[in-house]
Every structure is written in structure tokens, then in C-alpha cells.
Amino acid sequence: xxxxxxxxxxxxxxxxxxxxxxxxxxxxxxxxxxxxxxxxxxxxxxxxxxxxxxxxxxxxxxxxxxxxxxxxxxxxxxxxxxxxxxxxxxxxxxxxxxxxxxxxxxxxxxxxxxxxxxxxxxxxxxxxxxxxxxxxxxxxxxxxxxxxxxxxxxxxxxxxxxxxxxxxxxxxxxxxxxxxxxxxxxxxxxxxxxxxxxxxxxxxxxxxxxxxxxxxxxxxxxxxxxxxxxxxxxxxxxx
Numbered sequence: 143x144x145x146x147x148x149x150x151x152x153x154x155x156x157x158x159x160x161x162x163x164x165x166x167x168x169x170x171x172x173x174x175x176x177x178x179x180x181x182x183x184x185x186x187x188x189x190x191x192x193x194x195x196x197x198x199x200x201x202x203x204x205x206x207x208x209x210x211x212x213x214x215x216x217x218x219x220x221x222x223x224x225x226x227x228x229x230x231x232x233x234x235x236x237x238x239x240x241x242x243x244x245x246x247x248x249x250x251x252x253x254x255x256x257x258x259x260x261x262x263x264x265x266x267x268x269x270x271x272x273x274x275x276x277x278x279x280x281x282x283x284x285x286x287x288x289x290x291x292x293x294x295x296x297x298x299x300x301x302x303x304x305x306x307x308x309x310x311x312x313x314x315x316x317x318x319x320x321x322x323x324x325x326x327x328x329x330x331x332x333x334x335x336x337x338x339x340x341x342x343x344x345x346x347x348x349x350x351x352x353x354x355x356x357x358x359x360x361x362x363x364x365x366x367x368x369x370x371x372x373x374x375x376x377x378x379x380x381x
Contacts, residue, residue, distance in 0.1 A: 168235075176228055183220040187213060277321065280352060283314040284325055285332035289371045291364075292336055297343040298322035300329065301356070303368050310355040311364055316347050335371045339363070 201209065284290070287300035288311075300315035315325050329336055342363050349357050356364055 165239075172232065176225070179224050179228060180221055183224050184217060187217045187220060280315045280317075281324060281328060284328040285334065287314050287329070287334050289367060290325060290329040290334055290336045291343045291346065291367065292322065292326060292338050293340045293343045294338040295319075296322060297340070297347045298325040299343055299346040299350070300325055300334070301346075301364065301368075310358075310361065311368065312355055313346065313350040313352060316350070316352065318347070335374060337367050337370070339367065342367075 283302075284300050287302050289303075290298055290300045292298045296319055298315075298317055298321070299313055301311040302314045303311040317325055326336060328334075342360065345360060346356060346364075349360070
């Protein structure tokens with residue numbers, strides 16, 4: 143099958159934009175400036191010599207060669223001096239342009255990250271929504287607890303324990319300040335015993351995550367509280 147060029151992939155407008163881009167235009171101006179400066183320097187040295195041509199005609203060949211050598215050296219020195227200044231200015235411009243492109247590249251990377259990973263503000267909002275939903279699920283677990291251990295105001299840890307389960311007591315809810323207050327409030331509404339033990343409440347809040355068994359070092363203190371709660375429940379049943 144004959145290979146046919148796809149005309150839709152050929153963009154005349156893009157080619158014109160590349161041809162007349164700002165960078166190309168600046169390079170074009172720099173080239174014109176260099177040629178103009180070199181031409182001006184050459185004219186400064188050549189024109190005076192041309193004006194003295196009637197006198198030079200009477201010079202001997204060695205004198206003419208010596209004059210040409212001197213003029214050539216002066217011309218070379220002038221061109222080198224001018225081109226050094228131009229090179230210095232060009233270096234400063236290239237450096238400025240390089241840092242400008244780097245800044246643009248960093249911004250492009252940020253924009254791309256926003257597109258690929260999501261806007262940070264949106265991500266923060268989604269994270270806040272997930273945390274709120276997680277907190278709501280935790281609060282729904284408070285009525286299933288057997289006891290809530292408090293600070294009494296700053297910490298609250300809700301524990302669930304089943305004598306038939308081989309697992310140690312599990313943290314079903316925990317929180318600080320406002321969340322701790324809400325846990326106590328739900329516990330009171332659900333008739334869950336609330337026991338004040340500031341050191342234990344702080345220790346459990348720090349050591350345990352949600353749905354995690356309490357550490358071995360707190361078994362004795364928690365066992366005493368659960369034993370107290372079980373005796374309290376039996377007493378209520380008798381009454």
C-alpha cells in the first residue's frame with residue numbers, strides 16, 4: 143500500500159509560530175547587531191585609511207605592508223573588544239533566559255502535578271471528608287463498648303471486651319477534648335459505664351489505635367476496671 147502523507151498533521155501555523163517565535167526573533171536581532179557592530183568597527187578603522195590613500199600611494203612597498211599590518215592589528219583588537227562586550231551581554235541574557243525557563247518549568251511541573259495528582263486544596267478537602275466519616279463510624283461504635291475510661295475532660299477511650307473472646311480488650315473509640323466530650327455524651331446516653339482514670343486514659347490514647355488490642359503492660363489496670371464494671375452490672379441485674 144502506498145504511503146500517503148497526512149496533511150492534517152502538517153500545521154502551517156505551527157511552523158510560522160516556530161519561525162517567528164520570540165527566541166528566534168531575539169537570535170535574529172543579535173545576529174544583525176553583531177554584524178552591524180563589526181561593520182561599524184571596520185568602518186572606523188578603514189575609512190581614515192581610505193582618506194589617506196593619496197598619501198599612501200607614494201609609500202614604498204615595505205611601508206605599505208607595515209601600515210596594513212598596523213591597521214589589521216588595530217581592526218582585530220577593535221573587533222575582539224566589541225565582540226567581548228557583546229559576548230558578555232549575550233551571556234547575561236542567556237543566563238536570565240535560562241532561569242526564566244526554569245521558573246516556567248517549575249510552574250509547569252506544579253500544574254502537571256495538579257492534573258495528575260489532584261489539586262492540593264481538593265485533596266485536603268477530601269482528606270477532611272474521609273476523617274469526618276471515620277469519626278462518625280467511630281462514634282457509632284461507642285454504644286457497643288463495655289466501658290469508657292476518661293481523663294476526665296481531655297481524654298476518652300472506649301473499650302470493648304468479651305469474656306468468651308480470647309482477645310484482650312479492644313479500643314473501639316478514642317479522642318481528645320471535643321471528641322472526648324462527644325464519646326462521654328454518647329456513653330451516658332447508651333448507659334455505658336464511665337470510669338475516671340487520668341493516667342490510664344492518657345496511656346491508652348497514646349499507645350492504641352482504633353480496633354487495636356490494649357498493650358500487655360495495661361492488662362492489670364484495665365482488668366481491674368472491667369472487673370469493677372462486671373460487678374456493677376451484676377449488682378444492677380439483682381436490683
